[in-house]
Every structure is written in C-alpha cells, then in structure tokens.
Amino acid sequence: MLQAIGLTSTRRGDLPLAVDDVTFEARPGEVTVLLGPRGCGGTTALRMMLGLEPGRGITYFRGRQLHRVAHPAREVGVLLGDVPGHPARTVRGQLRMLCAAVGVPASRADDMLDIVGLSALRGQRLGSLSLGMDRRLGVATALLGDPHTLLLDQPSAGLAARDAHWLHGLLRAHADHGGTVLYTTADSREAARQADHVVTLERGRLTADQDAAAFARTRPRPRVSVRTPHAARLAVIVRREARAAQRSVEVVAEPGGRLSVYGADCASVGEAAFRHGVLLHRLAHEEGDCEKADGAEGEGAEGYGADREGVEGTNGPREEGQKTDEGPTATRADVPLPAVTASASAAASATVSAPRAGDGARPLVALPVGRSAVGGHTGGKAAAPVPQRRARRGPMRPVRYELRRMAGVPSTAVTLAVGLIASVAGAVLLARFQGVPLTTALAAWPEVLPLPPAALAAGLLGALSFGDEYRHPALCTGRGIVPRRVGLLLAKLLVTAGAAVLTATAAALADFGALRLVYGAEAVTVPGNWPVLVATWTALCVGCGWAGLLAAGVFRVTAAGVAAVLAVPVVVAPLMQWAFVGRSVRSLGGLPGRLRELLWPRWPFDTDTALLAVARTTAQPVGAAMVLSLAVLTCAYLLTGRRRGARW
Incomplete structure (x- = not known):
C-alpha cells in the first residue's frame, strides 16, 4: 500500500503551487495512474514521494516512510525519464555496477537483460540506445532489487505501439503478483485501458479519484x-x-x-x-471508452499510438533532443507482445513459477536474490509489521561498485595510457640534457611542468571518481542512494589510491626501462636510496588522486578536481614558501630519534630512516602543500555534506 498524504510543493515566487494538497492511495495488486497534462504536477508529486523535491506531506510505503526503509532499492523501483549513466558504459556494465549498489549478485544483471529482451544488446553503449531499448533498460534497473512498488514517470511517452504494449503488460504482471504500480500519463485513453485506479490532477490539485470503470464512463469524451x-x-x-x-x-x-x-x-x-x-x-x-476497436481506421481503430507517428508517442510530439525509437510501429491496440529470445521466456517462466521462501506471493519477473521478505511482495495481503531499521543510503558493496564504475568506462584506460606515454617521452627527452639529475628524468618532471605526467593522470582519475558521479549519475537519489556517504567516500579513496599506486609503479618501471633501452644499462643505474624515492613518488601520486577526488566531491564537477590538483604546486606551495620565508631559530634535527624514545623504546633502528624520510618529504614545498590541501578539502567535504543534508 502506497499512501500519499497532503503533498504540497514549496511555492516559488508568485508562481502557483505545482502540487497543492494531494492525497491518494495506490493499493497493492493494482495499477494506479496519475493522469493529467504536462504541468499538472504528476512528475513533481512522484519526486516529492521520493524526497527529491522540497515540500510538505508524508508518503508511506507499506506503512513506512522511505527514509525509514533499510534498503530503499528493494522497496521502491524508480524510472524517472531516461536511464542515468555514462553514455560510454555498456548495458551489462551499467546493470552489474548497480547490482553492487543494490546489494544483489552480479548474475542478476544477466537475468534482467534476458527478461526485458536486451540480451543481444548487453555490449551496447548507453549513448547509442534507442528510446525503446533505453526504456527497457530503465525497467530492468527499476526491477534489480525486486521491489514491491514501482514508480514511473511517463513510461510510455514516445514509445512505439509494440514497446508500449510490452511495457504495460509487464506492469500488469507486477501488479498481478502483489506489487504496487504507480505511473503518470497524459493520455486518458491509455489510463482507462491500462489502469485499475485513476487519480486525475489538474493544475496541481486532485480533481478526481476513481476506479477504472467509473473513469471510463465519465471522464473521456468522444x-x-x-x-x-x-x-x-x-x-x-x-x-x-x-x-x-x-x-x-x-x-x-x-x-x-x-x-x-x-x-x-x-x-x-x-x-x-x-x-x-x-x-x-x-x-x-x-471513442472515449477506450475499448479495443475492430473497425476501420476512420472509426478510431488505431489503439496505442493512435494518430502518432515515428518520433511521436502517446503523450504528444517528441521534445528536441529526446531519443527516438527506430523500431517498427503498429496500428492496432491488440498488438502481440514482442518476441524475445527463448532464454528470456524460459527465465521469466522459471521465475514466475518459483515461490520465494517466507513470502506470500511469487515474484514478478525477478529471480530470487536470497533476501528476507522485508522487500518482497505481499500478494495483496497486509504486510506483517517490520521492525524499524536504520536506512542504508550508500551502496551495499561500495568497493565493488567503485571498481566497476572506474573500470566500466574507456576514460580510465585512456588516462592511464596517455599518462604513461607522456611520462616515457618526457623521461627520454630529459635524460638527453646535461645536468639533469637521474631522479628528475625518471619522474619525467621538468621545471616547466607543475607536476609529472603520472601524478596528473592520478589526479584526473581521482577527479573523475566524483565528477562522473554527478555528471552521469549512476547512483540515482530516486533509489534512496546518494553519492555523499562516508562508506562510498572511503571506497573511492581506497580505489583511487590503488589506481594511483598502479600509475606510479607503471610509470617508474616504464621510464626506467625506456632509459636503459635508449641510453644503455651503464648510463642508468638504480639509485642507492631507491626505497625512499619510491615511497615519495608513490605518496605524490596518491596525494594528487585524493586531492582531485575530494575537490570534485566538494564542487561536484571534474574540472574543479583537476584545478585543485594543479593548484597544489602552482598556488599553495608558493604561498607556503612566502609565509615561512626567513631564517629559522629552532631546528627539527633529531625529531625521529626523540619520537622513537617517546613512543616505543625498542623501536627498530630502520624506523628512524623512514621517519626522517617522511619528515623531509613533508618539509618539501609540494609535500607540505599537498598535506595542507588534503586537510582543507577533507574538512570542506564533510562540512558541505552536512550542509546539503547528507546523512552520515
């Protein structure tokens, strides 16, 4: 049971309220439609139910508000517009990444692709999908967690008749197995034909709340x-x-x-x-009764998509920039379901016939994921009392999610490749000049560059970790998941550090090998203090990656992360040199030895060398500037997270 009580949007200036005191119910086992033209407030009402729009009112999902649901993605499946995600990510990669966020096995992605008929397109990029295929992927995304409630905004807008018929059949199957379905539409004929309950909105206010039979008799007009x-x-x-x-x-x-x-x-x-x-x-x-017509076209027998063509759907003409569906169109309302692969049909049949333990009904078209009946279907019966638990607002498996997010787009491999090529080329060129130290050549860090290419690549990878999250939001807040969570932040820091270490190691080995290959083994020898150099080099790359990540998280844009990385040597380091210029009256000499005596009398002797190396690294202008920048960015990230209402 979904109950929306007193939904009222926040007034913006002198404009009328988008939603004004709307109260209705969507019962399990039924398809409920929010009917109204564009601008009637249906979309705003859905977003208010999910907590995406400010306003007043309460929405209960089976007796619980969404922020009280332990696993929102397993209670509510959402489809608001197109599928959010990086256009270069594959269909299968997108679903596998979201499986880690929802907390279901990765095999669930392949099962859903079979069910929605996208098995042949699992390697297709998101940016190349037609409107119909994008909508099928959106339905698969909404059903990943096997939710009880489905919320969809204009799901059939712009679809061909065949895809629209398939979509409505799937929503009907979900309701028949005890689920709750609520979606918006502007087509009264579609509402009368497909819905069990119709809630009519006009200018943000509720004007009618009827069952489908009463609506078909009174509302549509010939x-x-x-x-x-x-x-x-x-x-x-x-x-x-x-x-x-x-x-x-x-x-x-x-x-x-x-x-x-x-x-x-x-x-x-x-x-x-x-x-x-x-x-x-x-x-x-x-006719306004929306019955299936059997006469000629002149008698209104077009059914779905009547008087609509290719780029136009059941809700009017396509807006500029909207995806189009190149699939075949149909002209009758009784178009059969689109044929899918035999494996898809077998998977769907096996799913429907397999009851879930502890649940009073069978799942719709989703294979069991081994979870409790908390997020399952009720089969139309009253749900048993569920103990209140703290909501999990971050990805269920953040490290796995972040690994799939980073490895699922070509930009990661391209950034690493460009960084390595630039590093090798810079090392070979620098080694030709007289007076250039070997360490400078190995790092490929000339004075004209603020940072070496490998460090810049690590910083860009860190900036993309949060930059892509806001530009192409895979973690949709409509599913109860937002990027600004400590668990996800720690996972991003860990994965970014791993990528930075990999970049630093690969660049150092590639530079060393290239120099020995070009100039000979006699001209390039391993420095005696190579452990300290490796630690310093790795710390620089990790610091750049973290600086880019935190800055992109604070300002929600990739360019801000890259700018923060470049600002460390260009702005922060000169300012610190200017602030601390002058002769020092006290020395830090002997600090490692005093720390050893203070903390642990039997500290190994080699630790003195390590502490001294850390102190010297931190004392360097870039090292000190990096430590200061990371501290400031961390505090800014935590403060902006609290200000923006993220629950830690």
Whole structure:
C-alpha cells in the first residue's frame, strides 16, 4: 500500500503551487495512474514521494516512510525519464555496477537483460540506445532489487505501439503478483485501458479519484480527430458554423497540424471542410471508452499510438533532443507482445513459477536474490509489521561498485595510457640534457611542468571518481542512494589510491626501462636510496588522486578536481614558501630519534630512516602543500555534506 498524504510543493515566487494538497492511495495488486497534462504536477508529486523535491506531506510505503526503509532499492523501483549513466558504459556494465549498489549478485544483471529482451544488446553503449531499448533498460534497473512498488514517470511517452504494449503488460504482471504500480500519463485513453485506479490532477490539485470503470464512463469524451495543413483556418470555420447552428462545439488545437473537435461528428466536420476547400489528411471518430476497436481506421481503430507517428508517442510530439525509437510501429491496440529470445521466456517462466521462501506471493519477473521478505511482495495481503531499521543510503558493496564504475568506462584506460606515454617521452627527452639529475628524468618532471605526467593522470582519475558521479549519475537519489556517504567516500579513496599506486609503479618501471633501452644499462643505474624515492613518488601520486577526488566531491564537477590538483604546486606551495620565508631559530634535527624514545623504546633502528624520510618529504614545498590541501578539502567535504543534508 502506497499512501500519499497532503503533498504540497514549496511555492516559488508568485508562481502557483505545482502540487497543492494531494492525497491518494495506490493499493497493492493494482495499477494506479496519475493522469493529467504536462504541468499538472504528476512528475513533481512522484519526486516529492521520493524526497527529491522540497515540500510538505508524508508518503508511506507499506506503512513506512522511505527514509525509514533499510534498503530503499528493494522497496521502491524508480524510472524517472531516461536511464542515468555514462553514455560510454555498456548495458551489462551499467546493470552489474548497480547490482553492487543494490546489494544483489552480479548474475542478476544477466537475468534482467534476458527478461526485458536486451540480451543481444548487453555490449551496447548507453549513448547509442534507442528510446525503446533505453526504456527497457530503465525497467530492468527499476526491477534489480525486486521491489514491491514501482514508480514511473511517463513510461510510455514516445514509445512505439509494440514497446508500449510490452511495457504495460509487464506492469500488469507486477501488479498481478502483489506489487504496487504507480505511473503518470497524459493520455486518458491509455489510463482507462491500462489502469485499475485513476487519480486525475489538474493544475496541481486532485480533481478526481476513481476506479477504472467509473473513469471510463465519465471522464473521456468522444471526439473527432482531424489532421490538416490548414488547422487554424479549419478551427475558425468549425467554430463559426457551430455558433450559427447554436451547437456547443469545442475545438482544441494540437501540435503537428491536428485538431480535436468535441461535440461534433465526422460528417459535419468533413462537410464544413469540403465547402470551404480545406484539405484533410485524416478524419476519424475516436471513442472515449477506450475499448479495443475492430473497425476501420476512420472509426478510431488505431489503439496505442493512435494518430502518432515515428518520433511521436502517446503523450504528444517528441521534445528536441529526446531519443527516438527506430523500431517498427503498429496500428492496432491488440498488438502481440514482442518476441524475445527463448532464454528470456524460459527465465521469466522459471521465475514466475518459483515461490520465494517466507513470502506470500511469487515474484514478478525477478529471480530470487536470497533476501528476507522485508522487500518482497505481499500478494495483496497486509504486510506483517517490520521492525524499524536504520536506512542504508550508500551502496551495499561500495568497493565493488567503485571498481566497476572506474573500470566500466574507456576514460580510465585512456588516462592511464596517455599518462604513461607522456611520462616515457618526457623521461627520454630529459635524460638527453646535461645536468639533469637521474631522479628528475625518471619522474619525467621538468621545471616547466607543475607536476609529472603520472601524478596528473592520478589526479584526473581521482577527479573523475566524483565528477562522473554527478555528471552521469549512476547512483540515482530516486533509489534512496546518494553519492555523499562516508562508506562510498572511503571506497573511492581506497580505489583511487590503488589506481594511483598502479600509475606510479607503471610509470617508474616504464621510464626506467625506456632509459636503459635508449641510453644503455651503464648510463642508468638504480639509485642507492631507491626505497625512499619510491615511497615519495608513490605518496605524490596518491596525494594528487585524493586531492582531485575530494575537490570534485566538494564542487561536484571534474574540472574543479583537476584545478585543485594543479593548484597544489602552482598556488599553495608558493604561498607556503612566502609565509615561512626567513631564517629559522629552532631546528627539527633529531625529531625521529626523540619520537622513537617517546613512543616505543625498542623501536627498530630502520624506523628512524623512514621517519626522517617522511619528515623531509613533508618539509618539501609540494609535500607540505599537498598535506595542507588534503586537510582543507577533507574538512570542506564533510562540512558541505552536512550542509546539503547528507546523512552520515
């Protein structure tokens, strides 16, 4: 049972409220539709239920508010617009990454691809999907956690008739197995045909709350659908003749040269057009009871997508930039379900026939994931009391999620490759000049560069960790998961440090090998203090990666992370040198020995060398600037997280 009570959006200036005191219920085992034209407040109402929009009111999901649900993705499946994700990520990679966020096995991704009919496109990039395939992927994403409730915003908008019929069949199956389905639409015929319960919104207020039978009898009106290149002229003619005949006729202009004439019939409209020489491309009578039509097209038998073409869907013309569906269209309401692979059908059949332990109903089209009945279906019965638990707002498996996020896009491999190539080229060129130390050549760090190429690559990888999270949000807040969580931050720090160590090691070995290959083994020897050099070099790359990560997390953009990395040697280090310029009256000599005596009398002697190396590294301008920058960015990240309302 989904209960929305008193939903009221926040007023913005002098504009009317987008949602004004809306209260309704969506019962399990039924498909509930929020009906209304664009701007009626349906989308805002859904976002308010999920806590994505400010306002007043309470929404209960089976008696619990969303922030009280331990695993939101296993209670509510959400599809708001297109699938969020990096366009270069593959379909299978996107789902496997979200499996780690939801906390289900990675094999769940392949099962869902079979069920929604995308098995053949598992290697396809997200940016190349058509609208129909993108919508199928969105449904698979919403069903990953086997949720009880599905919330969808305009799910059939722009779809071809076949895809729309498949989608509505899947939503009906979810409701038949005890789930709750709530979605918005602007098509009254679709609402009357597909819904069990219709909630009508107009200008943000609830105007009707009816079952489907009552809605079909009272709400939709018969109309004459006309398409003509002279729509404005024909509208004037029809209104003028209706006034002359003292008949009540309403003419509504629609995009694409279409008119909807209420209170007239095809004969009167056609005769008026003929007398005044108006060319008609289409003239059809459309009934408002939304029953499947068996007559000719002129009698409104188009069913789904009636009077819609390729780029247009059941909710009007496609907006600029919206994906299009190149799949075949249909002209009848009783189009059969699209054929999918045999493995998909077998998977769906096996799923439906397999009851879940501890649950009163069988899952819809989702294989069991071994979880408790907390997030399962109720089969239409009242849910048993569930103990309140603290909500898990971060990914269930953050390290696995971050590894799949970083490895799932080409930018990671490209950044590493460019960093290594630039490092090798710089090392070979620097070694040719007289007076250049071997350590400088190995690091490929000339004075003209603020940082070596490997450190810059590590910083860019760190900046992308949070930059891509906000630019292409894989962690959608509609699923109850947000990026600003300590668990996810620690996972990102760990994975970024690993990538930085890998970059530093690969760059050092590649530079050393290239120098020995080009100039010979006699010209390039291993330095005697190589352990200290390796530790310093690795710490520099890890520090750059962390600086980019934290800055991108604070400012929510990749460019800010890269700028923070470059600011360490360019801005922070000179400022620290200027602040501490002058002769020192006290020395830090002997600090490692005094620390050893203070902390542990039997500290191994080699530790003195390590502590001295750390002290010398920190005392360097770039090292001190890096430590200061990381401390400031960490505090800023924690403070901005609290200010933005992230629950730690």
